Amino acid sequence: MPAGPAVAVAVTFVWLGMVLAISFLEAPLKFRAPDVTVRIGLGIGRLVFRALNTVEVVLALALVVVAALGAPPATAVVAGAVAIVALLAQLGVVRPRLTRRSDAVLAGGEAPRSRGHLGYVALEIVKVAALVVTGVALFTT
Template sequence: MTAWAVAVAVTFTWIGMVLAISFVEAPLKFRAPGVTVPIGLGIGRLVFRALNAVELVFALVLLSGFAARTPPVAAGIASGVAVAALAAQLLLVRPVLGRRTRAVLAGQEPPRSPAHLAYVALEFGKLVALLTGGVLLLTS
């Protein structure tokens, strides 16, 4: 399998993981019987830490595929937007969410944070960018 084919496969696998975890698992876990906010946040912290680690690997694999073969400009831009969204999530938003989660797990009741909405917006943008980039890569 060529590096290009791996880049395409990684893009679509990444899409599936974001859809499954961010848009299915995360909201549903709080609806399960017996799942309190602290339990849900504890689970979410573990799940998103794992997701983000895999996403970092996927971003590196995608970029290495581009090193092997230059993508079409639009595909490169879309994929770059996805990687930038991931970077923003990890460097700007996750630390804020992490502080709030630690406070809740310590028994405090901090005010709701707009950082959660920022994370969701970045997640949606990342998903659109990955889908756009993936389709453009697949058809090139």
């Protein structure tokens, strides 16, 4: 496998692994730890997801650059684009709403339960599926 496609495969599966580890392991488990209050969990979650999303943007840009320099299969391009669009929707639409709610809770106020988390999780599932398809399509060419 030439360097370009190998880098694309690596970037895709690193991104996938990070999303699975943070979104589907760390995030739900932190609230089960002893003495972790909602306020502490939200504070930790904001830091962790800000870092994750920053790395995701870098990985998405790397994927775009590698794709622009090579000739990836159409399946990989479409699936990769779906993952990137899901990330952009999370950052531009869902995260601002979640931030407003967590700001209120962290400031000591009350905030109603948010359905934004369900939207974020749905987009994470879409992103995971898209990254799996992207990685497999890149790996098998």
